[in-house]
Amino acid sequence: MTITLRLAWRNLWRYPRRTWLTASAIAFVTLLMVFLITLQLGSYDLMVDSSLRIFTGQLQVQREGYLDKPQIRTVVPEALALAQRMRQSPALANVGIAARAQGFALASSGRRSYGVQVVGAEPEHEPRVSTIPRLMKSGRYLSRLDAPEAVVGATLARNLNIKVGDELTLLGSAMDGSVAATVVPVVGLFESGMRELDRQLVELPLRTFQETFGMGDAGHAIVLVAPDLKALPQLRTAVAALLPEGRGLVALDWERLIPGLKQLIQADWASGWFTYIALIVVVTFSILNTFIMSVLERTREFGAMLALGATPARIGVLVFFESLFLTLIGLALGMGLGLLVAFYFSVYGFTYPGLAELMGQYGLPGLIYPKLSFVSVALGPAVILGFVLLASLYPALRIRRLNAVEAMHAV
């Protein structure tokens, strides 16, 4: 170890209490950053996973162009058969797969009418790609693929003033442009927690939908949900390999299906960083104060060093190393403690009063698991290191202005 490094290290311990206090401040912010960032990223995973499991799914096979312009004619041919083939593929074992058809209709009951989204679902397989079948507020979910029945969002039911057992009239456009109409009993009302779904979604069994809308055996989407969202790239590859060629079918992941969710996460991530940066800046100023004190009280010593032939840059490097060592001590402590806290909650889950009740209403877990990864753990400390080292440049640069004679006479 060169004398400069040795000197920098020993200078830290001239006032151990001050060094420990400063290192503790850095450690505390680091701990907070490690925990909060891992928790924030974990909450995004939970948010994405939960949102996708309610209705959209992680991946959908659609006819190219349907996403941008959802016309009833833009179909996935032989949707049920394709979904069945996928379910039989060993590459998609443990993956929930269900075919759907989608259209728009006017829903009427008595004197009230509302525009609704109508979805044809496979009652047997829909529970593996959507939580709606488990979120029935009253009644039951759809029974058979060709049963003449419907389930309706709770808000829509309230708006239409209907309840389980009442009849619902659907009037829309069939695939060939003719009038599509049916009257079905409502067998259940669901409450997904997603306002749009609860206000405008009606689900029919897929065959009933196909008959009503003149779809033949076609659908509009095959919805897929894997046990773990992290496996999405592999899932997409496996699905793409199973798609029949020349039909214009594409596999779209959730980021394409609901870009709003990603934008919401990005906005939340950015606003989170405003708070983090404010926290870091406050701590950086208190650390800067320590650095400046440490330099000011050694003005005479620096004056002597300049007289002996040390350049201001050399002394600046010394001060920079002192700051670096101090920061690294704080970061190491903070990262160690932060990792311990984050690891504990990544195993046992983190919650706060009211979260479990809120999430439980929609069939979702009430625990957030911090996401431990190199990036989630190292990002906060790296930003702190950058800020603190930037701050340490100030006292290092002040040394450039020192005059050896004046410095040696400093009190």
Added chain:
Amino acid sequence: MEHTVICRNVSKIYRQDAVSVQALTDINLEIPRLDFVCLSGPSGSGKSTLLNLIGGLDKPTSGEITVDGARVDLLDKGALAKLRLHRLGFVFQSYNLIPVLTARENVEFVMQLQGVRAVERSEKARDILKEVGLDGLEDRRPGELSGGQQQRVAVARAIVSQPSLVLADEPTANLDSKTAENLMQLLRHMNREHGVTFIFSTHDRLVMDFSRRLITLHDGRIVDDRKRE
């Protein structure tokens, strides 16, 4: 005769706000190589200012100063730092050792700045500390040494890289008379054995008695300059 220091018409005026203080006036001086020169005079006479100018720590307001062949009044900051590092040694009144380094590390510090290899540094530091009478105390920090011992470390630090000139500003001011005498004997020994020119400032009659040339300043002017036997 070869001169280590030549001052030609050197003046120094300190200006602060509207006030000017004439610290040195028209100093002309030649100090031959290997001389052992004492600058004496009352406080404020300009001793320290002259040492600072010769050491390149400050710039004269007018005049020329040549040290070891280099015009220090014309050099920039970087060149002056290099000159001080390689050709000058300094001994200060209050020792100015680095408190967190041991005696050996303090001596090595200057050599490290010079880029001397670690093994050579260590060897030279050990030898010079032995020579100044600090054998066995190399690993003590300044706080664990007496004032006289600390000043010996400072002398070892000043002399270790064989400078042409050592400037000592009141080196015995904080020492008792016995310790001061020992230190002066050491400086004279270094002057003879290491072939280094010494210029030191003092108020102390005992210290003046060790010099071979005594220059007296008063109000920034040389009022007496005599060789001593």
